Amino acid sequence: MYPIIEKNWIHPALVELRWESRIDYGILKTQQALIHQFHKIEGIKEVRTGFHTVMVVFEKYQSPQERLAWDEFFNQSSIQMKEIESKEWKIPVCYELGKELEQLAEMKGLSVSEIIEFHSKSSYRLHFYGFLPGFMYLGGLDKRLYTDRKSIPDHLVEAGSVGIGGAQTGIYTLPSPGGWHIIGKTPLNLFDIQKSPPVHPSIGDSIRFIPIDKEAFEYLKQEVIEQRYEWEHE
């Protein structure tokens, strides 16, 4: 069981529900079970999630009595976990194009092939999107790859860059300043506004990084540009 440990009303139309502070698939399933219940209820304008938090925005200010009723509801609804039917998406990554891969290997006292192995062997869980459109917050990075963010962030990280920062790994979906160590590049378009939905993986799905060489990268890049590429999943 993954109980809510705090309910914090920021103001009468915004409440934060908080679990224990860690990245945990059990917490994700509990969050999803709770959010699933919201579909049946009027008055909720928006729901946002983090690793261990859910924030609920209401259409209108809730009275003190209404807030008490909501607290009760949150308590009851967070008891189950939703078994998520999840897909595992394959994301091709060219590690040769990771401009900081060698630096990182040196920093961690590992070989480049060990970095690639530790990064690509895992299945990562998608907890939520944030930071940039289509930017996935993934759980499951091998502890041996944990690396503090760069103290001086990069002015511009290219879209498609795969990086490691702190205890997280992810893919930049747009050109952006960033402090993560870039270990590879994907030819895929992570956020395609022409499509509905503009992303492929859903919350609760998992991701696997598939190493590819430069030739394959160029080929797939072209396939993506010409709208011929189909995302693969299990």
Added chain:
Amino acid sequence: MNGNMNKIKGSVEIIQAGLHCSIQDHGRKGYSSWGVPYSGAMDSYSFQLANRLLGNVVGSACLEIGPAPLQLLFHAPTIVVTTGAEATLSIDDKSIRHAIPFAIAAGSMLKISRFTDGNWLYLAVKGGFQTPKYLESYSWSKGISSTIHLKKGMMLDFNTFYPLETFKITASLKIQPPHWIASELSAYRGADWKLLPFEIQKKLQEQFFELGSGIDRMGYELLGLEPQTLPQLLTAPVFPGTIQLTPSGKMIALMREAQVTGGYPRILQLTEESINNLSQKFVGSKIRIRLLND
């Protein structure tokens, strides 16, 4: 509404593009679960006022104009109104004022120069701009719209109406002082307020803070606190109006284009009115927080 109207496509050409100018409406809600920020007008009060004065549908697209000279050449007639930041305004070199609808003819030039107060000026046209929609909103935003800032030579579409005389200009406002004069910003305690040492909580309510450099649609900086060593937090949701505390002591008041999640402690949550107020304040302004209780 106003008798016979034939909708024809009209456009306005950007002769001088200014800085930080973009098409904005009331933003795109409902896409935050994909990491898409709300976007929308920085000063939602001035934005809504402009539309209301023209009788536009709520949330119609306006041109949000940052503090630098701008010149627009209208290729078709319409009615325009400006609100927001104080600046020198003219149509064909004849001076115009905020909050009063003016008819503008094909071939007329609207000029904006010399901003004297405020950062964001809103230009509304009758019926709203008819630029492309992205995820159900006209708002320009990085990674969402194909363009994010006005460039010289661009054309912005709107619906022009004939005959123009059928529009009676009835709405206007007396000149009022800008709505951002007050130095107090109302805010609720943020989700991570309890992590703050008592002395910091006290300072936040008593001290004046200075608005640091940057008229950025993503966030404004508030300076005045000492460097902090608060615990690293797991990424959690943030909203426009959320004020984060960074290790350097710098506070960041997240604005309309801010990302939807963040890792810094969320110490305050500004009201909508305070976001609008803050958006128009000059760098160097002194600001105080008025803490609201439930």
